[in-house]
Amino acid sequence: MGLGSIKVNGKKFSVKEELGLIRLSINYMDIVDITELKDLNKLKNVTSLDLSNNKITELRGLEELTNLQQLFLSNNQIKEIEGLESLVNLDRIFFSGNKITELKGLDTLTNLQWLEINNNQINELKGLESLTNLIKLTLVGNQIKELRNLDKLSNLVVLDLNRNQISEIKNLEALSNLERLFLGYNQILEIKRLDTLTKLTVLYLNNNKITEIKNLESLVNLETLYLDTNQLKSLKNFESLEKLEKLYVLFLGMNPIEGEDKQFAKDNIEREEVKKLLQSYREWKKEREKK
Secondary structure, eight states, rough: OOOOOOEEEEEEEEEEEEETEEEEEEESSSSGGGGGTTTGGGGGTTOOOOOOOOOOOBBSSSSOOOOOOEEEOSSOOOOOOOTTTTOOOOOOOEOOEEEEEOSSSSSSOTTTOOOOSSOOOOOOOSTTTTTTTTTTOTTTOOOOOOSSSSSTTEEETTEOOOOOOOOOSSOOOOOOOEEEEEEEEEEOOOOOOOTOTTTTTTEOOOOOOOOOOOOOOOTTTEEEEOOOOOOSSTTTGHHHHHHHTOEEEEOOOOOOOOOOGGGGSSOOOHHHHHHHHHHHHHHHHHHHHOO
């Protein structure tokens, strides 16, 4: 017996069981209104629904699919998150490539673990306070200017805010389980307030306006550090990275480093080379200070 199907513009889309999920995917069909999908609400067994790459403008017509765990709506024309209140079993939502301006309408989705809303028009971090089970939050390519309202998200493991307009690192102290932090392509001036993020293994601070290497000593589990394409003119405090014994990938290229320090500013330094470079810098600096 089949799991059900639905017809869209004369084309049949069948519900399939894959990887323990009951999936329905309807892509590239120019769907504008979900309510046009007659009989969709009869498919109450569906746990994963993919309506990406359509022309959907509003989130109406999903209310009765209360077994949904995963919802894919990337690359549509959605402006507002609404109509999801009854979908309390959702644990993953993908809204990338839409026209969403505000994080709202998510309050009841307390089982959510993965929220991805890249390349939209969001300018403020708010409306996430109830999502205390969130593990991965990615908001790449938005217009967020300030890090705030994240203190309830203490279970976050991945936070990706690449390509926004953030100028200051702050209000991350409560994210003690964070392992991967992406803040590349922003307008950050200074490395600070990362002390409590001792589980961090990956830190992207590339393509910012950082002028000095500092305040990284407490990140004892850090393995990968991107500091390329900033405004570093010297390697002041470079030797402090020796305290990061697990560090094995370091990017420092494309900085306006001047003078003799320039010889140590390599673009892609990996594994044992990181330790050798830091050691040789320390020894070189010591010799220079003797002169």
